Amino acid sequence: MSEPTNPQPGATTASAETVKVPRLPTRLAVRSFGLTDPGKIRRTNQDQFLVATLRKALEIRYTSLPSKPVQFSDDQCHLFVVADGMGGHSGGEEASALAIASIEAFMLATFKWFEQLHGKGQEMLLADFQAALCEANTWVLAKAAVNPELHGMGTTLTLAYSHNDMLFVAHVGDSRCYLFRQGVLYRLTRDHTLVEEMVRRGHLSAEEAATHQWRHVITNVVGGDSPGVTVEVNKMRLEVGDAVLLCSDGLTNMVPDEEIAGILQAEASAERACDRLLLRANEEGGTDNITVVLACFDAIG
Numbered sequence: 001m002s003e004p005t006n007p008q009p010g011a012t013t014a015s016a017e018t019v020k021v022p023r024l025p026t027r028l029a030v031r032s033f034g035l036t037d038p039g040k041i042r043r044t045n046q047d048q049f050l051v052a053t054l055r056k057a058l059e060i061r062y063t064s065l066p067s068k069p070v071q072f073s074d075d076q077c078h079l080f081v082v083a084d085g086m087g088g089h090s091g092g093e094e095a096s097a098l099a100i101a102s103i104e105a106f107m108l109a110t111f112k113w114f115e116q117l118h119g120k121g122q123e124m125l126l127a128d129f130q131a132a133l134c135e136a137n138t139w140v141l142a143k144a145a146v147n148p149e150l151h152g153m154g155t156t157l158t159l160a161y162s163h164n165d166m167l168f169v170a171h172v173g174d175s176r177c178y179l180f181r182q183g184v185l186y187r188l189t190r191d192h193t194l195v196e197e198m199v200r201r202g203h204l205s206a207e208e209a210a211t212h213q214w215r216h217v218i219t220n221v222v223g224g225d226s227p228g229v230t231v232e233v234n235k236m237r238l239e240v241g242d243a244v245l246l247c248s249d250g251l252t253n254m255v256p257d258e259e260i261a262g263i264l265q266a267e268a269s270a271e272r273a274c275d276r277l278l279l280r281a282n283e284e285g286g287t288d289n290i291t292v293v294l295a296c297f298d299a300i301g
Helices: 091-109 120-145 194-200 206-211 257-266 270-283
Strands: 010-013 028-037 047-059 070-086 157-163 166-172 176-181 184-187 232-237 243-247 290-299
Touching: 028 047, 028 070, 028 270, 047 091, 047 290, 070 091, 070 243, 070 290, 091 120, 091 157, 120 157, 120 166, 120 232, 157 176, 157 243, 157 290, 166 176, 176 257, 184 257, 243 257, 257 270, 270 290
Parallel strands: none
Antiparallel strands: 028 290, 047 070, 070 157, 157 166, 166 232, 176 184, 176 243, 243 290
16 A cells, blocks of 8 residues: 555545655654543443553563563553444444453554554554454454353454554545644545445435435444454554544444544544544534544654
8 A cells, every 4th residue: 555645624534545655654642531431322332432642561470670560661652543333232332342452452462563664564563454354343243242141243343553653544444534734624535335336436426415315324334244254454653733533433424524523623622522523522412432542742852
């Protein structure tokens, strides 16, 4: 997949063709926050999210020297995940929780955190995340196979991973990942829905899609009724001042992209921005569970 060059604003996918690539990686400070809310209509919350920092650690068991019991490397990676479950009764909640647990297990047991990400290393990392989401699919299908009441349960899963100034995205479903840069909001993921596919094929306009009766029909999920899953992956360079937003459709169905961008522009605090986004979704009806995760990338020091 090619490096990003020129991000295109609006509700269409920015894909991997986004920003100019500097030659050397830049370390960035990260401020992040996440929130989830059941909304105004649903009795339960089937959304799940994860915000995690990955660091090298040295645990001192015994030594003859004065030393801290645990020492951490300055090098950090950051992981952000949003999952929006679907399925009757507790099925959606179970599916999204299983998917998040699967990603946690993958990061701890399989993923090589701090390898140098140059050339083929970046493509291998994207392949690893594809494998991780396929493994999550296996976990969800296996649980449904032994619990008939959970048959057909599934979840969206949108993951973003940053190491220095590189961002990697893996995605299934209709939750979204956005890049906010210099006042403009860019979508980095596609909605895997029947209506969006019809728009891409030219059978529907974007305006028609916004109110179409089939706009919530998802064609690609983790779990569900089909054994296979197609994982969309992407990579790009980050710049100082960028923000990355992951969210479920409980936000994007209620709050337009232009207003989301306005809130991100107005709020320097990740926590405050998440609060306001969630509040606006509920003010507009809160017809679904709402989840927002925001990461802000700043210069070190």
